Amino acid sequence: MTTQEKKEKRASLKQKIEDTHDMEQVGQVWQWEACGVQGTDRCTICGLTHDWGSGGQNTGSFSSWTDARGNVITLGEASRLDCA
Numbered sequence: 001m002t003t004q005e006k007k008e009k010r011a012s013l014k015q016k017i018e019d020t021h022d023m024e025q026v027g028q029v030w031q032w033e034a035c036g037v038q039g040t041d042r043c044t045i046c047g048l049t050h051d052w053g054s055g056g057q058n059t060g061s062f063s064s065w066t067d068a069r070g071n072v073i074t075l076g077e078a079s080r081l082d083c084a
Contacts (some may be wrong), residue, residue, distance in 0.1 A: 010075065013075050013076060013078075013079040014075070014079075016079045017048070017050075017078055017079050020082075020083050021043040021045065021046065021048055021081075021083045022043055022044045022045050022083070023041045023042065023043055023048075023050070024041065024042060024043075024044050025039060025040070025041055026039075026040040026041065026042045026049075027039070027040060035055055035056075035057055036053055036054060036055040036056035036057060036059075036061075037053070037054055037055065038051075038052060038053035038054070038056075039051075039052060039053075040052075043083060045083050045084070046068055046081065046082075046083045046084060047067070047068030048065070048066075048067060048068065048078060048081055048083070049065065049066045049067075050063065050064070050065055050078075051063070051064045051065075051066075052064075063075070065077070065078040067081065
């Protein structure tokens with residue numbers, strides 16, 4: 001799989017989550033390490049949570065998903081969760 005194909009698949013999975021869950025920002029997005037931003041989005045219905053950060057000076061970018069029970073899951077697993 002090429003880098004472009006990976007980017008497209010990742011975007012497709014994220015779009016599926018946006019289409020099937022009611023994701024809302026939790027708290028506020030804030031700046032860290034002088035040039036990065038980070039935040040948390042959570043589904044108001046099922047509790048799927050996405051913690052993310054972009055452009056950190058020392059740590060770079062990150063993205064992690066957890067289910068309603070707090071278990072860390074992959075983006076693929078998150079995209080397959082039913083919102084109920």
